[in-house]
Amino acid sequence: MKRIGIIGVGEIGRAIVTGLCEADDKSPEVFLSPRGARAAAELSERYEGVQICADNQEVVDRAEVVIIAVRRQDRHEALAGLRVDGNKLVINVMAGVGIDDLRRTLATGAPLVRAIPLPAVRERRSVTVTCPSHPEVNSLFEHLGGVLPVTDEAAFNVFSALTGTxxxxxxxxxxxxxxxxxxxxxxxxxxxxxxxxxxxxxxxxxxxxxxxxxxxxxxxxxxxxxxxxxxxxxxxxxxxxxxxxxDDLLADLKWPRVRARTRSRAVS
CATH class of the missing domain: 1.10.20 (Histone, subunit A)
Structure with a gap:
């Protein structure tokens, strides 16, 4: 399995690391961002192959697969100035952030894949929806409990809304x-x-x-x-x-900027 970097070590980031490192086969090298310092320190102490990087750029440089797991509202601050070469594979687990949006933020030609891993991936018993289908991403999440690739972001957003229940x-x-x-x-x-x-x-x-x-x-x-x-x-x-x-949640996932502006005008 390829070297994996995770930017944003919250609940989902921790679950992915745990699922990878507690599987029966050999776990990959995992590089964590300093965001979520307490969780990152705990994981690096528990698992031999897990290391904390000095910053997010080091995560990207050392990893072959980069998982972005920060909160949607924090993405611009967390990803500002990152250089992501085209030979990397980026997995976006941020709800409501589409492929085009993230590509503009990162200004990269690297393959981008969206995914919806749930906390149960820590026990490798949760199906993860991905979009678009990518063999390496499918293999990663199959290892964590199963994968359901979908062909377009419209279908992906429906599954994302279902997780909100x-x-x-x-x-x-x-x-x-x-x-x-x-x-x-x-x-x-x-x-x-x-x-x-x-x-x-x-x-x-x-x-x-x-x-x-x-x-x-x-x-x-x-x-x-x-x-x-x-x-x-x-x-x-x-x-x-x-x-x-x-339906309202799905609309927010499809058009987060438009909905945010509408709410802002209503409040003012």
């Missing part, structure tokens, strides 16, 4: 737990039961012979408890609100 699911489970606690159930018992209940849902999702609609139907009985909650709480209005939230 992840913490909503956790909050839904936390709300169920709080409801049970409010009705006199001990907090550890309430949370333990909710976790157990939805871990079973996770196991059921591995059965790809049934569609998601079929799985839902198989867990319901006519006029039963599950059907009652689904039809009274997750009714048409709730479904429409979720679709609108996703």
């Amino acid at each position: 992840l913490t909503t699911h956790y909050w839904y489970l936390a709300t169920l737990t709080s409801w049970a606690i409010g009705h006199g159930i001990a907090s550890d018992e309430a949370e333990g039961y909710v976790r157990s209940l939805f871990q079973e849902v996770g196991r059921a999702l591995s059965d790809e012979t049934r569609s998601l609609h079929q799985l839902a139907a198989n867990h319901e009985t006519p006029n039963g408890n599950n059907e009652r909650i689904r039809t009274t709480w997750f009714g048409p209005a709730n479904s429409e609100a979720l679709n609108k939230a996703l």
Whole structure:
């Protein structure tokens, strides 16, 4: 595997390093930017092949594959003045930053590929969406749990919007737990039961012979408890609100600058 540099050592950067370094086969050399100094220091102490560079330019110079994992709003400061030769491969994991946008920022002819790695890549069990398909990028993320290449950025942005629902699911489970606690159930018992209940849902999702609609139907009985909650709480209005939230997020991912200017004018 080629030498990998990571600019921006946040949650995703840490997960990628962990997934690479704790695999069964030989891990690659990894070069980290000084951004996120505490996390970078922890990773370099834990894994022999991980080194912290003096600055972002050194990361680029020493790596063959450069992963850019800074926050979207920090990219201009973090990437200002970087020289990226055409023989490098750049993987962009910043949400809402398109290929043309990043190419203008870096002023490079190097191949640029977008990707959506999730925290579960640390256990090498998360499918990563990429765009466009590139054999070396596909191989990297296949190694980290699986890869789903898509042909264009319009499709890529749809998948990116879907990832924005992840913490909503956790909050839904936390709300169920709080409801049970409010009705006199001990907090550890309430949370333990909710976790157990939805871990079973996770196991059921591995059965790809049934569609998601079929799985839902198989867990319901006519006029039963599950059907009652689904039809009274997750009714048409709730479904429409979720679709609108996703549409708004997708619009921001497609046209972040236009949307930002519109909001700025509305505030002024």
